Amino acid sequence: MTSVISALRKQIATCEATLKDLRQQLAEAEHNQREQGKIVPQKRRLATDPVNPMDHDMNFGVPDQFRDEIFSILQQEQTAPEAAGTVAEEAPKWPLKKNEYKRYGRQLIMPEIGLKGQLRLKDARVLIIGVGGLGCPAAAYLVGAGVGTVGLVDGDVVEESNLHRQILHSAARVGMTKVESAMVSLKSLNPNVTLVPHTSRLSPETAIPTFKQYDLVLDCTDTPASRYLISDTCVLLGKTLVSASALRIDGQMMVLNNPPLPAGDPNGGPCYRCVFPKPPPPESVVSCGDGGILGPVVGVMGVLQALEAIKVLTHKPTTTPTDPPSLLLFSAYSNPMFRSIRLRSRKAKCAACSTHATISAEALESGSLDYVQFCGSLLPDNNPLAPEERISAKNYAQLRSGVNPFTGTVSKKESHLLVDVREKVQFELCNIDGSINVPFSTVSATRGPASAVEEEDWTKMLRQSEKPIFVVCRLGNDSQVTVKKMKELGLDAGGKRYIGDIKGGLQAWRSTVDTEFPDY
Numbered sequence: 001m002t003s004v005i006s007a008l009r010k011q012i013a014t015c016e017a018t019l020k021d022l023r024q025q026l027a028e029a030e031h032n033q034r035e036q037g038k039i040v041p042q043k044r045r046l047a048t049d050p051v052n053p054m055d056h057d058m059n060f061g062v063p064d065q066f067r068d069e070i071f072s073i074l075q076q077e078q079t080a081p082e083a084a085g086t087v088a089e090e091a092p093k094w095p096l097k098k099n100e101y102k103r104y105g106r107q108l109i110m111p112e113i114g115l116k117g118q119l120r121l122k123d124a125r126v127l128i129i130g131v132g133g134l135g136c137p138a139a140a141y142l143v144g145a146g147v148g149t150v151g152l153v154d155g156d157v158v159e160e161s162n163l164h165r166q167i168l169h170s171a172a173r174v175g176m177t178k179v180e181s182a183m184v185s186l187k188s189l190n191p192n193v194t195l196v197p198h199t200s201r202l203s204p205e206t207a208i209p210t211f212k213q214y215d216l217v218l219d220c221t222d223t224p225a226s227r228y229l230i231s232d233t234c235v236l237l238g239k240t241l242v243s244a245s246a247l248r249i250d251g252q253m254m255v256l257n258n259p260p261l262p263a264g265d266p267n268g269g270p271c272y273r274c275v276f277p278k279p280p281p282p283e284s285v286v287s288c289g290d291g292g293i294l295g296p297v298v299g300v301m302g303v304l305q306a307l308e309a310i311k312v313l314t315h316k317p318t319t320t321p322t323d324p325p326s327l328l329l330f331s332a333y334s335n336p337m338f339r340s341i342r343l344r345s346r347k348a349k350c351a352a353c354s355t356h357a358t359i360s361a362e363a364l365e366s367g368s369l370d371y372v373q374f375c376g377s378l379l380p381d382n383n384p385l386a387p388e389e390r391i392s393a394k395n396y397a398q399l400r401s402g403v404n405p406f407t408g409t410v411s412k413k414e415s416h417l418l419v420d421v422r423e424k425v426q427f428e429l430c431n432i433d434g435s436i437n438v439p440f441s442t443v444s445a446t447r448g449p450a451s452a453v454e455e456e457d458w459t460k461m462l463r464q465s466e467k468p469i470f471v472v473c474r475l476g477n478d479s480q481v482t483v484k485k486m487k488e489l490g491l492d493a494g495g496k497r498y499i500g501d502i503k504g505g506l507q508a509w510r511s512t513v514d515t516e517f518p519d520y
Contacts, residue, residue, distance in 0.1 A: 096118065100192065113310075113314055118314075124148055124216065125151070126142055126147050126216045126218065129154075129218065133299070138306045140186065151210075152182055153179070155201035158174050158181050183195050202226065202230070204369050211239060216313060219241060219244070231271045231352065234260070235263060235352045238261070239260055241257050244301040248293060249331060250329070251300065254325065258325070263357045264353075264354060264355035275343060285375075325342070326343055388500075391503065415467060417470070419436050420436065420472050432509065440473065440482065469497070471483050
């Protein structure tokens with residue numbers, strides 16, 4: 001990061017020095033021009049006189065009356081445009097600059113874009129929220145297409161794990177904010193586009209003043225709470241929204257609030273709440289960090305967002321829907337990979353875009369709308385387990401080495417069970433020696449205590465032993481839920497058997513115990 005900043009500062013210093021030199025040259029040229037226009041007393045050039053290359057021959061040996069008349073004509077010619085009140089520079093002959101015809105030529109010659117479409121793109125202002133797997137390809141294609149102003153919103157920094165899919169970032173810019181990193185790449189792609197950075201996370205308080213500056217919004221985020229916030233803001237301000245998401249090998253995309261008519265107008269396009277009135281259950285929400293993502297999958301969805309944005313921007317705005325709203329589904333390993341589901345129009349009782357709307361700009365800006373609470377949380381509080389139900393990674397390592405950190409008595413790793421609740425594919429990547437894999441998806445699918453005949457295989461396996469159980473996951477969240485679930489299923493033998501989790505999960509294990517444990 002330091003090297004990138006240093007290089008940028010050197011470029012700025014070089015440009016400033018060049019600009020200073022050009023200004024000096026301009027001042028000298030203007031001074032010389034004024035000197036040429038001065039009327040000086042008649043004199044003859046002598047052989048001994050110093051030669052001024054800027055002197056005009058009419059300064060020497062020409063009758064005053066004739067010389068004055070000639071200079072008067074010359075001065076009239078020089079000042080005529082300004083005296084007539086016309087602009088010194090001629091009006092551009094063509095609506096686009098010469099280099100713009102060259103740069104955008106391949107799309108200009110298409111009837112779907114043409115000159116009018118390109119001019120609409122040049123005048124457009126697009127806001128991209130999230131400069132990650134979706135936002136990077138979307139931004140690259142919109143900037144490449146010549147969208148006049150592009151705003152970038154993201155509060156995160158570039159991490160090495162981002163690089164396999166977030167194409168605007170690079171290894172040299174790890175640690176730099178994603179917005180600043182993206183701007184470096186986008187400026188080199190098309191210096192004609194104006195880029196506006198927003199380096200803070202979007203919040204209900206900042207959404208409306210941020211969105212007001214733009215014509216179209218792209219939702220490239222990865223949480224339900226942000227999707228509802230973005231959609232509600234677009235409805236309140238009358239902005240069309242292109243929303244997409246991707247996870248593992250699947251993706252989905254839709255154009256919402258198109259046309260962006262006032263709440264209650266049935267001709268307006270549906271919003272996110274019309275399609276998903278209720279958020280998904282918290283336990284079903286999986287991030288890319290937990291569930292994984294194939295780079296080209298999220299890339300495809302980001303490119304499609306850019307395509308839909310260009311289609312919206314290059315067509316004349318209308319008050320009636322041009323195409324029926326639809327949800328585009330993509331699955332990389334299916335045949336066919338794409339399918340489309342037609343969506344209904346605006347929901348009659350939608351909380352955002354119907355005549356019964358309850359969401360207002362005042363509520364949004366005051367912060368009274370809690371989107372995180374609306375979408376729910378997998379963990380009801382920060383510490384769902386009691387302190388005695390948790391053990392640090394460092395203390396657990398001591399227990400495995402032969403000493404119980406709580407009693408000081410000799411212990412062995414065979415004296416307890418270690419249950420790893422990551423999914424099988426993650427467990428196979430790396431695991432703590434001796435751990436047992438019970439995927440969290442399997443734990444979550446178990447509905448409650450059952451008869452011995454119907455009992456799940458994993459609970460039967462754990463009931464065969466009376467040893468204490470320690471649960472570990474990747475970050476220390478799923479493990480806490482699993483401990484509570486195990487106790488609900490009676491695996492703790494009514495409190496006689498210890499069940500607890502390792503605080504911070506394998507991330508804490510890596511940082512405090514085994515630094516060679518893989519980080520993925």
